[in-house]
Amino acid sequence: MQDDNQARAIEPGYLTQDVTKVPGWHGLVAWDLLFNNLTTGLFLFAAVGELARPGLLGPVARLAYPVALVLLLTDLVMLVADLGDPLRFHHMLRVFKPSSPMSLGTWSLTIYSLPLTLIVAIEAAQFIGWLPSESQALEWMRWSAVVFCLLPAFGSLAYKGVLFSTSSQPGWKDARWLGGWMASSALTLGCAELLAISILTGHPRAAAALRTVAAVLVVLNLIPTGLVFLELRPTLSRIYRDQQVYLALAFILVGGTLVPVVLLLAGDGAPWRLGAVLLIVLGGFAVRLLLLKIPHASHESRTGARALESVRRAVPG
Amino acid sequence: MGIRELELTDLPQTSDPPVGLLASIVNRLTWPFRYGHVEPRPSTGFYTDTTVCIGCKSCEVACKQWNQLAADGLEWTGNSYDNTAELSATSWRHVKFIEQFAANGQSAGHDTTATHELTIDQLVNGGGAGRWLMMSDVCKHCISAPCQHACPTGAIIYNEFANVYIQRDICNGCSYCIAACPFGVITRSDFDGHSHKCTLCYDRQKDGLVPACAKACPTASIQFGPIDELRERARNRVKELHARGVTGAYLYGEEPTESYSALHSFYLLVDRPAVYGLPDAPFNPWLHMLADYGRTIASALATIAVILSLLFLQRL
Numbered sequence: 001m002q003d004d005n006q007a008r009a010i011e012p013g014y015l016t017q018d019v020t021k022v023p024g025w026h027g028l029v030a031w032d033l034l035f036n037n038l039t040t041g042l043f044l045f046a047a048v049g050e051l052a053r054p055g056l057l058g059p060v061a062r063l064a065y066p067v068a069l070v071l072l073l074t075d076l077v078m079l080v081a082d083l084g085d086p087l088r089f090h091h092m093l094r095v096f097k098p099s100s101p102m103s104l105g106t107w108s109l110t111i112y113s114l115p116l117t118l119i120v121a122i123e124a125a126q127f128i129g130w131l132p133s134e135s136q137a138l139e140w141m142r143w144s145a146v147v148f149c150l151l152p153a154f155g156s157l158a159y160k161g162v163l164f165s166t167s168s169q170p171g172w173k174d175a176r177w178l179g180g181w182m183a184s185s186a187l188t189l190g191c192a193e194l195l196a197i198s199i200l201t202g203h204p205r206a207a208a209a210l211r212t213v214a215a216v217l218v219v220l221n222l223i224p225t226g227l228v229f230l231e232l233r234p235t236l237s238r239i240y241r242d243q244q245v246y247l248a249l250a251f252i253l254v255g256g257t258l259v260p261v262v263l264l265l266a267g268d269g270a271p272w273r274l275g276a277v278l279l280i281v282l283g284g285f286a287v288r289l290l291l292l293k294i295p296h297a298s299h300e301s302r303t304g305a306r307a308l309e310s311v312r313r314a315v316p317g
Numbered sequence: 318m319g320i321r322e323l324e325l326t327d328l329p330q331t332s333d334p335p336v337g338l339l340a341s342i343v344n345r346l347t348w349p350f351r352y353g354h355v356e357p358r359p360s361t362g363f364y365t366d367t368t369v370c371i372g373c374k375s376c377e378v379a380c381k382q383w384n385q386l387a388a389d390g391l392e393w394t395g396n397s398y399d400n401t402a403e404l405s406a407t408s409w410r411h412v413k414f415i416e417q418f419a420a421n422g423q424s425a426g427h428d429t430t431a432t433h434e435l436t437i438d439q440l441v442n443g444g445g446a447g448r449w450l451m452m453s454d455v456c457k458h459c460i461s462a463p464c465q466h467a468c469p470t471g472a473i474i475y476n477e478f479a480n481v482y483i484q485r486d487i488c489n490g491c492s493y494c495i496a497a498c499p500f501g502v503i504t505r506s507d508f509d510g511h512s513h514k515c516t517l518c519y520d521r522q523k524d525g526l527v528p529a530c531a532k533a534c535p536t537a538s539i540q541f542g543p544i545d546e547l548r549e550r551a552r553n554r555v556k557e558l559h560a561r562g563v564t565g566a567y568l569y570g571e572e573p574t575e576s577y578s579a580l581h582s583f584y585l586l587v588d589r590p591a592v593y594g595l596p597d598a599p600f601n602p603w604l605h606m607l608a609d610y611g612r613t614i615a616s617a618l619a620t621i622a623v624i625l626s627l628l629f630l631q632r633l
Contacts, residue, residue, distance in 0.1 A: 013396070013415050014594030021403075021501040023492035048621055053628050084490015084510025088470075091489045094350050095471035099603065102493045103469035158613045166606045168463065168499035173602055179613030187620045213627045220623060224616055295496075 018302050020168050022295045028082045033160060033288040035075035036109075037182060038281075040157035041190025043068040043116065047146050047153070049194070053209075060198045060206045062123060067197065069120045072113055079109075101163035108155030115149040118142075157186050164291070171235035171294035178231075178291070181224035188217040189284055192277040199270045211273060215264040218257055218280060225252065225287075235294060239301045248290060256283025348486070360479035361522065362581030363531065363539055364547040365453055366554060367593070368566065370538040372398060372412055372451040379533035380410040383518065387508070404454060406506035406513040410530050411454045415592060418447035452593050453530070453539055456481065456502045456515040457570060458581035464494035464503055466603050472512075479544075480517040480581060488512050499577075499599045517582075544581055551585055563587060569595065576600045 046064035049057035080089045093110065097103040122142045125131040131138060161179030164172045172178065191214045198206040229249070236245050256279065263276035336344070380386065386407045394402050397414035404411045462481045465473045472487035473494060483494075483503075490510040494503045503514045518528035526532075531541035540547060551568050558566035565587045570580030577599040590597050 013592060014413060015591055017594055019501050019594060019596050020499060021495050021504060023495040024505055025492060025496075044621075045624065048624060049628060052625055056628070082491075084492065084505050084512075085488075088487075088489035090346060091470040091472070091487055092491075094487070095469075097466075097469060097471065099466045099606075100469045100493070101606070102467065102491060106469055154617065158610065158617065161613055162606060162609045163493070164496075165609045166467075166602045167493075167496040168600070168602055169496050172496075173600070176605065176609060177612055177616075179609050180616030183613050183617035184620045187617065187624065191624070209628065209631050212631065213624060216623065216627060217620065220620070 016302060018170060018295075018299050020170070020295070022169070022299050024084075025082065025292060026296075027289070028078055030285065030289040030292045032075055032078035032082060033182075033292065034281075034285045035071050035078060036156065036160055037186035037189050037284065037288075038193060039068045039071035039075055040112075040153050041186035041188070042071065042193045043112075043149065043153045043190070044157065045187055045190030045194055047150055050146065056209055057194075057206055060194060060201070060203050063197050063201055064194055065116065065123065066120045067193070069113075069116050072109070072116065076109065076113075079106075101159045101166055105156060105159030105163060108152045108159060112149060112152035112156050115145040115152075118145045119149070157183055169295040170298040171232050172291075174235065175228050175231045175291075177224050177227040181221075181228045184217075184221050184224045185284055185287075188214070188221050189281060191217050192280040196274055196277045199273055207273070211264050214276070214280070215261050218261055218264075222253075222257060232294070235298065239294070239297045252283065252287060255279060256287070355477045357479070358477045360544045360581065361517070361542065362458055362480070362544040362547060362583070363455060363517070363528075363541055364551045364583060364585070365455075366538050366540070366551070366585045367450065367452040368558065368563070368585060368587060369536045370412070370451040370453055371536055372414055372449070373535060374401075374412045375533040375535060376453045376530035376539055377401060377408065377410045377412055379529040380515075381408070383521070383529035384409065384516070404456075404502050404504065404514070406504040406508070409455065409513070409515040413450075413452045413454055413594060415450035415452075415588075416447070417450060417588075450588060450593065452584065452586075453534075454594070455530070455582055456517070457500050457583075458515075458517060459578055460573070460581060461578035461601060461603075463497035463499060463601055463603060467493040467497035469493065476519055478517070478519070478522055480519065480522075481514075482516055482519055483512055483514060485511055485513070497602060499596050499601075548583075551583065554585060558585075574598065576604065 042064055046057070046061035046068070050061035080086045083089060092103065092106040095103065096107055119142055122131065122138055122145075126133045126138070158179060161182035165175050165178040167173055191210060195207060195210040195214050198204075198210060233245075240248075260276040260279045260283070263272045263279070267273055267276065381388075386409065389401065389405065389407055392400060392402065394400050396402070397416050399412070399414045401408050401411045458479075458481045460479070462473070462475075465475065465481055467473075468488075469491060470487050470489055472484045472489070474482055474484065476482040488511040490505055490512060492505050492512070494512055495505060503512050505512050518526070518530075521528055527541050531539045540550065542550075548571055551571060555566050555568060566585060567587075568583060569586050569590055570583035573579045578601065584593075584595075586593060586595075
């Protein structure tokens with residue numbers, strides 16, 4: 001084996017470089033992360049809510065499915081646009097590779113889109129009078145589609161975090177709870193979206209129930225957030241100054257958790273609760289953007305340090 | 318392959334029958350599904366003996382010439398003689414230069430008399446003041462390659478020589494292979510949007526030829542052949558170096574570790590891997606994928622359980 005006793009001066013060498021290359025995933029992927037979690041979180045929350053408490057959440061869930069479909073289509077546009085060769089998106093579907101989270105995710109999203117479209121099509125046809133609104137057969141078909149859609153929606157939700165943690169990138173590779181955080185966060189976002197829909201469409205009973213659930217979920221989401229933060233801490237400490245890390249943490253705790261919870265529980269009236277929903281979504285986006293930036297920031301910090309070292313060597317003192 | 322204009326197969330030939338719009342669309346949609354199976358052949362790879370590399374970069378040039386890779390431009394990196402900087406979509410070989418000489422007022426570690434200014438005598442008498450390390454870097458063609466696991470399109474395959482190969486007509490530039498590779502090998506081209514890396518001269522191998530870089534290497538630092546034969550040769554070389562007093566010589570990637578498979582392109586090194594820009598202990602991220610899924614599912618189910626509890630507890 002190598003002789004470890006021989007510490008050698010390297011100028012500048014490769015010792016301080018990140019070995020891995022940063023994938024060209026930028027802002028578009030942060031939006032993709034958000035829209036993926038918005039659509040899957042909303043659908044799962046609405047479907048589970050409708051199946052568990054149809055009387056309370058059924059009417060709101062029916063309104064949520066079209067929104068979930070729009071969010072899904074937006075997400076798919078982001079996914080396709082981010083490819084190096086968008087016209088080859090369909091190549092994703094030439095193989096099914098469970099070993100690849102991206103393959104699993106693409107198939108899950110594709111399958112998820114089909115029953116979701118069916119649900120929305122049935123609802124739309126009933127709304128405009130093309131189909132009878134009281135048909136048992138149609139209701140059974142819609143209900144079946146909702147149940148069938150649960151698994152691919154769950155797959156679409158689960159793959160995203162694992163995709164990032166199953167990589168060799170600085171930070172991401174250490175984040176064992178990234179998928180867990182994303183799942184919890186997506187359901188929290190879904191709850192917040194459903195709350196907004198129930199407020200905007202005039203369903204006060206549903207809004208009252210969802211307000212409490214949202215407040216509890218926002219607080220509970222701190223557990224996986226904390227776990228991910230602990231795993232990312234060494235990488236973050238290397239990239240950023242302590243003050244920057246604590247500032248970001250404070251924003252997450254105050255802006256994304258404390259203020260929304262106070263607004264949800266203490267705020268009286270729709271504007272306060274909608275403000276809370278907005279903060280939850282914005283906070284979710286900010287965290288996703290920060291997570292996505294870690295390899296980029298790591299690479300930049302290494303490059304900056306090397307440049308500084310070169311200057312220091314060139315200009316002694 | 319980075320220069321599309323030079324690939325005649327991509328251009329319509331006069332002998333091609335006329336293709337209508339519908340046929341063109343059908344062909345485009347079904348083309349990726351029409352792939353066959355090839356019979357495996359003996360595994361091949363590279364063994365790179367860094368102790369005899371002289372940094373001539375002929376491997377880089379031969380690689381670029383054979384594979385018709387575009388020039389990268391010329392940038393002064395300030396890092397010794399290395400102006401290639403890194404492996405990229407258009408540089409599938411990269412010769413690294415490591416200068417291990419003492420900086421002013423510092424110790425080089427193995428010889429405290431070293432200074433920046435070397436005399437001819439010092440160089441002729443074995444240096445004494447320090448040493449150069451040079452290494453021709455390339456795709457490691459891992460036996461269990463994270464990039465291959467990652468690829469959602471099946472573009473990255475093991476070919477019949479057990480080399481990791483990107484099918485350029487399948488890749489859609491998702492970049493997951495780039496995120497997965499622990500060696501920082503694969504790069505997405507700005508030109509065509511697809512991922513590129515060393516093919517281990519698949520086309521030459523099919524015709525019974527040695528890869529261009531190995532053919533061009535004037536010191537046999539890059540050796541190509543059946544992988545078992547290369548391993549045997551490398552082990553003998555390490556023994557020989559140890560016998561000659563180079564006790565730091567060792568093989569990197571020749572055998573699997575607990576966290577990573579063996580490499581079909583392995584190296585003889587004389588310093589820590591990190592010094593050469595290689596990970597000291599490469600880790601295959603797929604080793605914890607199932608556990609990550611487990612945590613994700615557990616987290617989601619726990620959250621759903623909380624949601625259901627709260628919904629049922631509320632009497633509204």
